Amino acid sequence: MGRITGTTRLLAVLGDPVEQVRAPSLVNPLLERLGRDAVLVPMRVRPPDLAEAVRGLRRIGNLDGLLVTVPHKIEICRYADELAPAAAVAGSANALRREPDGRWRADNFDGVGFVRGLRAAGHDPAGRAFALVGAGGAGAALAAALLEGGAARLAVCDTDPGRLDALVRRLAGRWPGRVTGSAVPRLADADVAVNATPLGLRPGDPLPFDPSGLRAGGVVADIIMRPAETRLLRTASELGLTVHHGDHTLDHQLECYADFFHLDRRPASP
């Protein structure tokens, strides 16, 4: 970490809770390697405070952008001036940047980061069948990127019928005939089952789904990064299934962030 002075520019990651967020530990060393006079700081914002917090943060002249995590990824789209295609299709965003003209543009790298991570681990989604549990911000982004990445079939599950139907309709509009939705997980036909819910963040959480429903040789992926070994992944391991950890996604998102925030270029003047 370089010295913070009056000239240091800011990025912030918004979440609630925020203590577990790994982005500062990954992005700050990157900023340092690139020789940037900038830091990424965590900011805990409760859901009812999001509108006011973001309105205020947009007034900070040396704040160049935001990363956004649970539970704000869907709601944050309301406070952007424009949505990149991945954010528009997913209905959620995890990064916002200030454009030279002062507008705030939102994009979503959860999906592309996850798909890059799957590919790097040898699980290219092309032609495979997926069961995705959770149709919130992260789930929506993963769904869009998996379909974009060539997934043959995607069964989305969520206990909230409203948001499940809205997501399935949006996905089916763009990728017809490959998406189904249900209130309970449909694992039997899946090659890969993915947890995109927050279940597993806290020690007493129930499993988001029972991995024993998956076929032998199947892959269980979790988007949760801390703890690295969620109860879901431990249970799947014990069943002899292949597991895919949450940190793969963030590792591959780093390059997306660096590009989005122009970290390899000089900062825009304030």
Next chain:
Amino acid sequence: MGRITGTTRLLAVLGDPVEQVRAPSLVNPLLERLGRDAVLVPMRVRPPDLAEAVRGLRRIGNLDGLLVTVPHKIEICRYADELAPAAAVAGSANALRREPDGRWRADNFDGVGFVRGLRAAGHDPAGRAFALVGAGGAGAALAAALLEGGAARLAVCDTDPGRLDALVRRLAGRWPGRVTGSAVPRLADADVAVNATPLGLRPGDPLPFDPSGLRAGGVVADIIMRPAETRLLRTASELGLTVHHGDHTLDHQLECYADFFHLDRRPASP
């Protein structure tokens, strides 16, 4: 600087411009010495954006307090829930902290920092006559602390008659018979002449006052910290006057900040 992670707590310094502000360079090494998982970051906020920015920053759960510098020291008092006595008398504040009950308390350490710095340099204000140029936020704080510190006479000068009269009236109510106000600097009777205007921050600025009006052996003090050698102090030196640099104040404010923000104790839980 320690590593910034998701658990790091925040302090911010608000100013416009903010690039010249020294607080991050002084406070962050102090936080590190104290082993605190916290950083102070600069935030540039334009005057018309202050209300919205502060409203937003109050919604950041891990932001424990603000330092405030030019030009926000007066206006910021409107956004505090309570004013400490030094802030109330000066009509300006340079530090706000979140109390355990969620209220925001404002205090002002410009004055006490300046007076401690004068004393440490051998210029105890007790019994001396002062000419103070600038009745803005910093000037008001210095005026109150100089009178509190025993200054025999204080001649305040400002080109804005409204804010000059308001300050003189407030000071005279508390320290009767020792304060006068004027639109032009009255240096002839002064032992110490103080610049409390922003003139000198930028290379082409005119002098805030002509130090040749001061008696031989007089002291010229500047609150400007960067550049360290303002044109005012250079001119005063060339005239054989004693000079007192702006950084003395911040050096002595550090201990005030550490106390105000409880930097030697564990942080309050979010």
